[in-house]
Amino acid sequence: MATFQFDLVGPERILYSGPVDAVQLPGSEGEMTVLPGHAPVLTTLKTGMLVITESPQNGKRVLVRGGFAEINATSLTVIAERATPLEELTPAIIDADIAAAELLYDATDDYDRKIEIEGQIAQLREAKVALSF
Numbered sequence: 451m452a453t454f455q456f457d458l459v460g461p462e463r464i465l466y467s468g469p470v471d472a473v474q475l476p477g478s479e480g481e482m483t484v485l486p487g488h489a490p491v492l493t494t495l496k497t498g499m500l501v502i503t504e505s506p507q508n509g510k511r512v513l514v515r516g517g518f519a520e521i522n523a524t525s526l527t528v529i530a531e532r533a534t535p536l537e538e539l540t541p542a543i544i545d546a547d548i549a550a551a552e553l554l555y556d557a558t559d560d561y562d563r564k565i566e567i568e569g570q571i572a573q574l575r576e577a578k579v580a581l582s583f
Contacts, residue, residue: 452486455525456502458512460533465512466502473526474501475519476573484519484526491521497573499536499580500528511536513577515547515570536580544578 453469473484476498495517503509516531534543548571555567 454484454486454488454523457525457527458500458502458530458533459528460530465530465533465535466510468504470502470504470526471506472503473528474499474503475528476500476514477519484521487523488521488526490523492518493521494518495528495530497570499577500530500533511580513539539577539581541578541581544574544581548574548578 453471456466456468456470456473457464458466471485475482475484475493476496478494478496481498482493495514497515498513500512500514501509502512512530512533512535514528514530514533517529517533519526519528551567551571551574555564555571558564558567
């Protein structure tokens with residue numbers, strides 16, 4: 451199967467760099483899957499799971515919280531505002547992120563911002579449930 455180069459960069463470190471079969475992104479306009487030969491796209495990311503498929507039945511999951519992705523036919527680069535591999539996540543980390551988001555929610559009167567933060571909180575709660583499995 452064809453592969454493409456994927457680089458995931460977080461604020462503190464490079465979390466992934468190498469050839470992959472596919473990457474599922476939590477795009478701000480909806481979930482999207484990037485495969486080799488993808489049309490060029492630049493998109494922002496929302497809070498959610500990024501799923502990296504290295505080969506059939508072998509992959510990784512990373513919780514990203516914002517950022518952007520640059521996609522072209524031969525590569526994908528994700529610059530994440532925050533990113534944590536699933537194996538490094540704990541319920542306490544997610545609870546702290548939820549509490550911080552709830553404070554932001556309470557601190558704003560902007561309706562659109564409140565809707566955005568509600569989405570982030572929902573995605574974090576889903577990630578916490580995913581840790582239970």
